[in-house]
């Protein structure tokens with residue numbers, strides 16, 4: 001499981017820019033950033049190399065931040081890969097709250113970020129089905145090794 | 149006393165006081181003459197509507213003794229109004245005024261269930277402020293044991309409360325909470341003490357705060373009302389029913405007026421509270437605009453007292469908004485927010501124009517430890533705030549959740565209302 005940074009964002013011009021500036025200033029390296037917004041406000045979800053540092057930096061800039069445990073599923077690289085993941089979770093009686101995907105640099109496979117109501121059961125079910133869940137180290141291995 | 153008898157008494161006293169101020173106070177003489185009003189022509193309580201209003205500025209302009217309707221020779225005491233802004237004002241009392249005041253405060257303590265067997269700890273400040281001495285004389289008049297401890301020295305207050313067997317506490321509601329907290333730190337179990345009632349006033353407080361105090365001190369928390377321009381404490385008091393404050397109508401005429409038009413509003417509707425003193429000699433006030441917002445609580449009180457009740461003061465006209473014809477007081481919004489976990493009591497009301505229509509948006513801060521990942525819960529929170537505001541204020545306002553600590557904190561009076569209508573070019 002990996003930690004995702006969730007940030008509350010007012011739907012106002014400049015707020016997202018401010019958020020990204022705060023992360024840049026703290027030297028945070030992002031893998032993925034998605035904005036889920038409603039008419040009234042948005043929630044920005046971020047996968048990055050140092051979630052705790054990101055939380056601190058954002059809070060120092062006045063943002064409301066929550067760290068959330070999410071599954072990072074390595075998608076089977078073939079047609080029906082996503083269907084398999086969703087199927088496994090559904091068979092295990094796990095509810096998916098939301099999901100989004102990004103492609104790992106230099107890799108063919110996509111990473112699917114999934115928030116579920118029962119992460120433990122979800123991880124076990126996926127493992128049993130032979131689907132790999134990534135750990136934080138897997139995601140940031142490139143940065144750690146190649147950082148100069 | 150029947151309503152008819154009371155009104156007869158009120159009219160008789162009203163005519164006397166109008167003649168008194170017209171004869172003795174330059175400000176009133178000028179106002180009445182300008183309005184073409186002869187005090188002798190007032191032949192019914194309804195005629196009061198033709199009498200000019202008095203405002204705080206009238207008292208300021210007459211500083212120090214210009215509004216006194218008795219010669220200084222007859223004045224036996226002065227107090228001063230707490231001037232949060234600008235110049236203080238002086239109020240004077242004749243010996244009769246002091247005696248009436250003591251009666252009214254004895255009535256107030258009795259309203260809270262007090263008798264000659266009680267021990268009343270007077271924690272309001274003694275001095276120019278009317279609170280301390282006002283309660284003091286009333287408690288003595290009632291025949292209770294009076295403890296004139298005044299404010300401050302919180303630990304000693306707790307000791308005295310325990311050692312003297314205080315049964316009635318008189319202080320500001322916020323100080324009552326501090327006392328409870330301090331007692332806890334000192335290891336004194338206040339709930340096991342004989343304390344059974346508190347008469348709290350001199351600052352606005354909410355139902356939530358009442359419940360907090362009642363839990364912390366195991367007392368009946370009674371709201372009392374008064375202002376130095378009108379008398380000090382003793383103008384109105386809740387009874388043990390805690391449903392509105394009985395106005396001492398034999399000494400004060402209460403009116404509720406629309407603060408914009410100054411027309412009277414029907415019973416039950418909110419507006420600005422206006423008082424006319426009926427018996428004061430030192431410094432009577434005629435149709436004094438308090439700036440406090442309240443309403444007459446309709447119907448009769450189960451306690452049997454027939455004096456009408458005013459609702460606890462819910463705000464000040466200074467910060468009142470009119471939204472789609474409904475009077476909205478930011479303090480009411482604050483009270484709603486205080487009862488909802490997940491939001492801070494920091495808020496701002498933003499007025500803007502959408503086309504020709506006024507648009508009102510309430511910005512409400514979420515607290516930092518909210519789970520920000522849960523959009524559904526944030527939506528639920530927003531809807532909850534909106535529906536509770538709707539329930540409390542009878543008006544539907546758009547609620548916007550804003551980031552923690554994003555609303556400007558101010559040292560003094562917070563800027564709760566932002567009027568952006570003119571910036572957009574106005575109407």
Ligand SMILES: [Zn+2]
Pocket residue numbers: 386387388389394449450451452453
């Ligand atoms: Zn009553």
